[in-house]
Amino acid sequence: MKRRALKAAFPHTIPIMAGFLFLGMTYGIYMGSLGFSFVYPMCMAMIIYAGSMEFVTANLLIGAFNPVQAFLMTLMINARHLFYGLAMLEKYKIPGLKRLYLIFGMSDETFSVNCTAQPPEGVDRSWFMFFVTLLNQSYWVLGATIGGLFGMVLNFNTEGLDFVMTAMFVVIFIENWLKEKDHTSALTGLGISVMCLVLFGADGFIIPAMGCILLALTLLRPRLEKGGEAA
Amino acid sequence: MTVVQHIMTIAAVALGTMLTRFLPFLVFPAGKKTPRYVQYIGKVLPGAVFSLLVVYCLKNVSLLSAPHGLPEAIAIGVVAALHLWKRQMLLSIAGGTVCYMLLVQLVF
Numbered sequence: 001m002k003r004r005a006l007k008a009a010f011p012h013t014i015p016i017m018a019g020f021l022f023l024g025m026t027y028g029i030y031m032g033s034l035g036f037s038f039v040y041p042m043c044m045a046m047i048i049y050a051g052s053m054e055f056v057t058a059n060l061l062i063g064a065f066n067p068v069q070a071f072l073m074t075l076m077i078n079a080r081h082l083f084y085g086l087a088m089l090e091k092y093k094i095p096g097l098k099r100l101y102l103i104f105g106m107s108d109e110t111f112s113v114n115c116t117a118q119p120p121e122g123v124d125r126s127w128f129m130f131f132v133t134l135l136n137q138s139y140w141v142l143g144a145t146i147g148g149l150f151g152m153v154l155n156f157n158t159e160g161l162d163f164v165m166t167a168m169f170v171v172i173f174i175e176n177w178l179k180e181k182d183h184t185s186a187l188t189g190l191g192i193s194v195m196c197l198v199l200f201g202a203d204g205f206i207i208p209a210m211g212c213i214l215l216a217l218t219l220l221r222p223r224l225e226k227g228g229e230a231a
Numbered sequence: 232m233t234v235v236q237h238i239m240t241i242a243a244v245a246l247g248t249m250l251t252r253f254l255p256f257l258v259f260p261a262g263k264k265t266p267r268y269v270q271y272i273g274k275v276l277p278g279a280v281f282s283l284l285v286v287y288c289l290k291n292v293s294l295l296s297a298p299h300g301l302p303e304a305i306a307i308g309v310v311a312a313l314h315l316w317k318r319q320m321l322l323s324i325a326g327g328t329v330c331y332m333l334l335v336q337l338v339f
Binding site: 018019022023026040043044047048049050052053056057060061062064065066067068070071072073074075076077078079080081082083084085086089092103104106157158159160161163164165166167168169170171172173174175176177180183184185186187188189190192193194197202205206209210213214216217218220221224225 | 232236237239240241242243244245246247248249250251252253254255256259260265268269270271272273274275276277278279280281282283284285286287288289290291302303306307310311314315320321323324325327328331332333334335336
């Protein structure tokens, strides 16, 4: 039963394999360029397993020690996972420990496969979703580890490699911009972030910016919800 | 930071991530309706957070001193152009990063 589920799951994860190996390796090399052993990206890929947040964590690790800010930033950046969870309440209603791993390993990509892919006839759905989750995380851990090892031994000039994080978020920003019909939220976020950066400086703007964004979106709710229903 | 502080920071991030993934399953047992406010925030928050993340990435760029954020501006232009042209996430990221590395290593 498990073998068939694994065989059925693998093809659905191939596109993700390419992306995760590439980004995972870049992340590992990036950690290496910051002076970390490959053990860091490897363990972070296993324990945190949230790609964009791991890049941010790399930056937090070279700054001042502030676990509360790290925790709050994680909540904001990964808040979207709350809604993946809401979408999967029914699908992930399966018995046993598998369920815990399915929820733990629900990255954006795994969510999109498990939410949409239909396992073939006769394949156990819960094992299918389990292997999609496991394979995807394995690609990420593998990429991060290889990248981390490369980062430790390669001796090329990595100056500017940190831009990979900026490039990634710019791409995500554009994707989201093209998808959304109303740009109020994106523009509100941009305006508030820039304003807080100017007011509070590079080291202290994140938490006030997050607070102001939540407040602004709450105040904008009557307007945005009306627009959302019309769209 | 010491190694212990590293571990604590990573643990804080891991805890935050797990909270965002497990919370819906703990708070809203399947079948129960999600509050409208939560649904609304879930729909509009991502857009604002992506903006925040782009600003976060650029937080140490100084517009007042040379090179006035020029390498960042050019590389972001390349990322955007590549992405609007091909819509291939990995190509846009790789192209923009290589461009930025060349700019800061060879030009500026």
